[in-house]
Amino acid sequence: MTSFKKMVAVLAAAIAFTAAAASAQELKIGLKTEPSSLDPQYHALTPNLQVAFYMFDTLVKQNESLKPMPGLALSWKPISDLVWEFKLRPGVKFHDGSDFTAEDVVFTYERVGKVPNSPGLYTIYTRQMDKFEIVDPLTLRIHTNTPAPLLPLDVAALPILSKKAASGPAPEGKTSAELNAGNGLIGTGPFKFVSWQRGNSLVLERNDAYWDGKAPWAKVILRPLSNNTARVAALLSGDVDLIEDPPTTDLAKLKSDPKITLARAVSNRLIYIHLDQHGDPPIGIPDTNGKNPLMDRKVREALSIAIDRKGIVDKIMEGVALPAGDFLPYPMGGTRKDTPIDPYDPARAKKLLAEAGYPNGFSITLGAPNGRYINDLKVAQAVAAMWSRIGVKTEVDAVAPPVFFKNRDSFKYSAYLAGWGSSTGEVSNALKSLVATPDKLKGMGTTNSARYSNPAMDAKLEEALRTVDDAKREALIAEASQIVMADHGLLPLHFEVSVWAMRKGLIYEGRADQITIAQNVKPVK
């Protein structure tokens, strides 16, 4: 027994030693997804952008509700339909002490298309850029090949590298592998790179010369904890100070824990159901004599009002969602304050079905991914039960995400549940991808596997995407989205609410894009 106590004492001493090494100015964050690379132009996906924002800045930043804010650019304005002018922030220094100028911006934007082996190029943000004109070191004009009213939002996803540090013999300058090793990883951001061990930790230290004020943390350690339970356990045991996205099943327990604080923010991610509207014969609806009931607006409305959105939010999502009646929550761009949410009314739904000629309903299969969105399978099962109640016999086909995407993209589902996060924080992004008539060349309707098509909506959207004036454009977008909603072209279910859990003594104002930004995590005074 005494030797056991001795062992424990030795252990305790060892732990005290390691704990003492960690200063109070250290913040450890448990990430849900690890970035695939530190090269800020390798893979256009949120986990990569998230860590890029620690070390780099963008010309335009997005605030908590995704509104554009000045970043490395102080101001920006369209000079003509095809030219944007950015006035850059003077006096900004890179981590190596060199000055930030328009040269760095041009170097960065030109590097975007040259990064090899990318599983998702950032060219989705530069495709409208035609050429760059450096007026003076702090004034940059970007010429576009088409009117690009959303260009300021595109540049918000393009972190600026240092031309001096990231130049090299390869066509793209410093390669992704070099940047992953920290070679050339020089930005203007609030933190500097220290080390990265893939799968284990990314260590960063504060940039004391940051133009937007010093971050409250001298050292930040980002740790990938992809398993939900492991992430919560790491927070409870004090391994990390803050975690992203605790699982909904643990929320009640975390809420009642006196040592834990939660932060929430309504996200830009809509969970929706898309109904196949490509015409006759229907897919997976065997009992309507070859007629596609989903082409009928009344049937779509019936299916929409048969869903108890509030019930799903309360019972399945444990309150971490908001019932939806639009593509994005108010007040994001292109939304209305008084957007109606389809009321739950199964009696009227039955009546609508009868009016449409289906008094006995029909059979349908609802496809859903299992494990892609929060509680996706459970939500699909709930919707299936609700539809079955009005006589639409629904079977859920829930499969692993890769299989789901494959089935969806090859039009195997008569109805499917999916999610969409509008990274731009305004509705045109969702309209373009989810409900515009599919057109590969124009890049429209890329995720519209239900093949909903309404020429009136397409016309409004295309006009909006040419309109540089903000107010006019947002009005047009709102009209376009109302056309879809009146059509019941797509059934919005809810917006996910992002949750962060952290130890008591910290505050974080959650963000709509579900990103965790260390300099915004503050100790309670």
Place this chain on the structure above:
Amino acid sequence: MAGSAPLQWRIIVGTKEDGATGVARSQQEPEMLVYIIRRLMQAALVMVVMSAVVFAGIYVIGDPVAMMISPDASEVEREAVRVTLGLDQPTWRQYLTFVGDALHGDFGKSFLAGQPAMGLIFERMPATMELAVASLILSLLIGLPMGVYAGLRPHAPGSKAIMTGSILGFSLPNFWVGLMLIMVFAVLLPDLIPWWPRLPASGRGTTVNLLGVPVSFLTADGLLHLILPALTLAFYKGALIVRLARATAREVLPMDYIKFARAKGLSENRIVGVHVLKNIMIPIATVSGLEFGQTVAFAVVTETVFSWPGMGKLLIDSILLLDRPVVVAYLVVIVFFFVILNLVVDLLYSVLDPRVRLESRAT
């Protein structure tokens, strides 16, 4: 008892292979070489078949590009990525390209990370090896004394408790054991008892370079991080060794040489420590070796629960994203590893079994 079936099976497999080595050893050396070459050729065949199956499998499951690209990307951009990754080619041509490159030692680049798949795996290998070795040592330290004790005194209440406990070790799922260890040693006990040290519940501790390989068992922080995941893995393995040690000790005890040793008046310590232990080491070494391979290849669950940056975690992440080059390269490494491991176990067996040594001396 359901738990004992695979155990029996493993021992039989072990004995068979051991027997084969015994024969090879007892005959001339060239036959030994032939035996090794035959083994390696079998391995090559397995690798070819396995890589073809994985290629076809991932093709059937879905499109890796759909899993990795930003949903904002247009069809043109998706197609560009497909061309970059070579996914626009027919599957059979992709496979032939892979085989051709593999013959030159190039196993392709990870779709996700854009780095050589083999490099990613070797980067993660030390972490997994370290965990597997730690759990092996722990399981032997715990399992062997307990098993021998239970074999020597089969009717003592302590032995019965050990055997009952080993059933738990077998049947409790790995992830549950891991989570419980975290809850108890990282959350509950330190909260309840002020002087109780809090054990880290996730990740790998500070590493130092040993001959160019980053290892964590040489630092205090690294050792602390190693305790809970190693214990989780040792839980099952320890139970296996308890049962094996007990069964073989019971087999050895009535043997003539033990009786003879007793008659000679040797001390109990010497009888157990030398005569019994030496003889039960043969099956223990076989099973530990094979179990070690299992741990290295498939510590996936434990690595996930503890966010341990090992190969298993890499494999599961790669499977989820359909990162085919990493999955294929991983399985190639594992097949190769198992072949080598089986060879080593066989050779070790002949070292441990004095009869094999006597026979080879006679020839």
